[in-house]
Amino acid sequence: MAKVDTSLVAHLPLFAGVTPDALDEILREARSARYPKNSAIFEQGADAQSFFLLLHGHVRAAKTTPTGEQIVVRYVSPGETFGLAMAIGAARYPATAMAVDDSVALIWPTSAWPRLVERFPALAANTLQTVGTRLQESHTRILEMSTQQVEQRVAHALLRLAKQSGRKLDHGIEIDFPISRQDIAQMTGTTLHTVSRILSGWESQGLVESGRQRIILRDPHRIVVLAERNADSGAT
Amino acid sequence: MAKVDTSLVAHLPLFAGVTPDALDEILREARSARYPKNSAIFEQGADAQSFFLLLHGHVRAAKTTPTGEQIVVRYVSPGETFGLAMAIGAARYPATAMAVDDSVALIWPTSAWPRLVERFPALAANTLQTVGTRLQESHTRILEMSTQQVEQRVAHALLRLAKQSGRKLDHGIEIDFPISRQDIAQMTGTTLHTVSRILSGWESQGLVESGRQRIILRDPHRIVVLAERNADSGAT
DNA sequence: CAGGTAGTTTGCGATAGCGCAAAACGGACC
DNA sequence: GGTCCGTTTTGCGCTATCGCAAACTACCTG
Known part of the structure; x- marks a missing residue:
């Protein structure tokens, strides 16, 4: 398994308050993968086997209705996590992720999350922060759709x-x-x-x-x- | 400070995986308050000095635009937390909370959160779960507003x-x-x-x-x- | 019990934005 | 360099929904 350079990710909010040694240990559980432009990373409804940290490129997360209409949930930029289904205790991805550009991401097996959180509680706190921020943004979007x-x-x-x-x-x-x-x-x-x-x-x-x-x-x-x-x- | 009955709240998702002793300690930091029907609990934009766990009644969380239009973010039911501004690292409440019925809530000072999370990491994990679920629901709502x-x-x-x-x-x-x-x-x-x-x-x-x-x-x-x-x- | 207030109903135009259709356009691939 | 496919542009009629206004009603208060 290729070694991931810690210096590239150490400064990310996700790893705030995590010691270099711990970060090393966390990264050892990850692998990295390349996704060509327009390739699917995971599909809505599929088993949430992994979660991701985007290193390069851009990823579109979109939700599809039973009748096939789509909305874009968000665009993921480098340094952001996505596919955190386990964070909400969901067994399946609630949206589809697709690389809109050639992209590279770190991938952890979902099964590693509970163990990582137990060893490094800061991960949960940091993730809570980002998910909370996204919730906020979501509410703002609802407000805009309702009033503008x-x-x-x-x-x-x-x-x-x-x-x-x-x-x-x-x-x-x-x-x-x-x-x-x-x-x-x-x-x-x-x-x-x-x-x-x-x-x-x-x-x-x-x-x-x-x-x-x-x-x-x-x-x-x-x-x-x-x-x-x-x-x-x-x-x- | 009045003692809160642990048996009333021990089963809540927020306290999953928390031992009775720990729960006791957590509750010692809370006080409880009564809010009459139609009274404000906190206002959007105010200093987030506390976070809440609703015990009885119902609370409406609403967001207001600069021009005065409102949307209802959600209705809070007994057993749910609200006013978790600190979870997203916000210093001010992003919405207004009002009791729509005579209500009772437990109140912790926001300042207690970091300490509690440090001592009881399960709190962060549990909160992450509920915030994640809300994010999900939020996305569903956006999907509905867009397509229905x-x-x-x-x-x-x-x-x-x-x-x-x-x-x-x-x-x-x-x-x-x-x-x-x-x-x-x-x-x-x-x-x-x-x-x-x-x-x-x-x-x-x-x-x-x-x-x-x-x-x-x-x-x-x-x-x-x-x-x-x-x-x-x-x-x- | 009268009066007032807040919530609800309903009518009637006005219109933002949709839905369909067709044409123009720009790249990519052979 | 020609062809083909996905994207974009634009016209046109339609309608769901808004916005305003006015009347109505239930409940609370004194």
């Missing part, structure tokens, strides 16, 4: 993506993994048609520049204004 | 309330705390008007019986059917 119009929700979604995975350009911020209109629709609870219309509108105003699975925020500041504007304070 | 029509969402919401806090009647299930049309609207991302129309419709079909802050599911089974029917499989 589609345009504002799309604005918020893009700003969040830019913050989380934005690559700074000379003039603007580019979301640095491939993302389609459909993906954005699935993050905001709308349709790809509506997203397309909105982006077209923004493009003609110089707010964004976008193409096939590619979005650049050309004027983040004005997008922030859009995002915060409440529904009725609009055009004259 | 208002009527289905209301059906799901009522069924969930009935399961969580339903009182079985001779013929039907009554939600056993006061809940308004507005509350249901805030759980499902719609308006009280639309909820009222939907309930009126259901009432005329004998699905529910309802009045001022009171709802009885008279025919849960048919409501399940409504909830699961997808949008286009409707009337002829």
Whole structure:
């Protein structure tokens, strides 16, 4: 089993308060794997045999309804964990994970979790923190879906993506993994048609520049204004 | 400080794997308080000085936008914790908690949490479990808001309330705390008007019986059917 | 028991956004 | 360099749901 370089992960929130020796021991239980762009990492409903720490790339977690509609739960960035079904005592994955870019992740067998937590209680505390934060974000998303119009929700979604995975350009911020209109629709609870219309509108105003699975925020500041504007304070 | 009866709480998930002695020690750090119906327990944005375990009654957690709109995050039932801001490392409460019925809760100072977790790691693991479950539920709610029509969402919401806090009647299930049309609207991302129309419709079909802050599911089974029917499989 | 307040019902327009359809576009692969 | 497939754009009609307004009703209070 290839040795994982501790220095790459030691600073992550997951390992806060874990001694180097302990970290070494934790990493010895992991293996790493490479996932090519567009490959599935696990499927919703499958046995949760592993949990993951993303090292490189980007992963999309999506939930599917019985009728086949999907929503994007989140995009995972390097340094974040995913597939933590055991954290909620679930035997099966509640969502599907797919690499949207060539990606590399550390993988632990789910069965190792109870033992690791027992030996290193900080792991549970740290994981609680990140899961709690995600719960928060989830509630914010529900609030937005309940109270805002589609345009504002799309604005918020893009700003969040830019913050989380934005690559700074000379003039603007580019979301640095491939993302389609459909993906954005699935993050905001709308349709790809509506997203397309909105982006077209923004493009003609110089707010964004976008193409096939590619979005650049050309004027983040004005997008922030859009995002915060409440529904009725609009055009004259 | 009044002694809390351990036998009342020993079986709760929060204390799974905690020895009676340890439980005793944990409870010694808590006090209990009574909250009359419609009184605020804490306000969104206030310093998170305490966390809570509900013993009796029902508590509504709601989040408010800058513009004053509200959503109901959840209803807390006896045996559940709330106000766990520290779990996510937040210094302020992210929502407002209000007793919807005369309620009693155990209260720990937030400052006690790190010490308790250190002495009793099972607390962190157990809390992780419940927070994880809530995250799951949150995602389900987002999925519903994204893919279902208002009527289905209301059906799901009522069924969930009935399961969580339903009182079985001779013929039907009554939600056993006061809940308004507005509350249901805030759980499902719609308006009280639309909820009222939907309930009126259901009432005329004998699905529910309802009045001022009171709802009885008279025919849960048919409501399940409504909830699961997808949008286009409707009337002829 | 009268009056007031908070919750509920209902009608009636207005509209944001959906759903369908078709065309344009851009890459990737042969 | 041509072909093919997935993505994006755009038009157009439709409708679920909102928003406002007004009337109604149940309960609480004095």
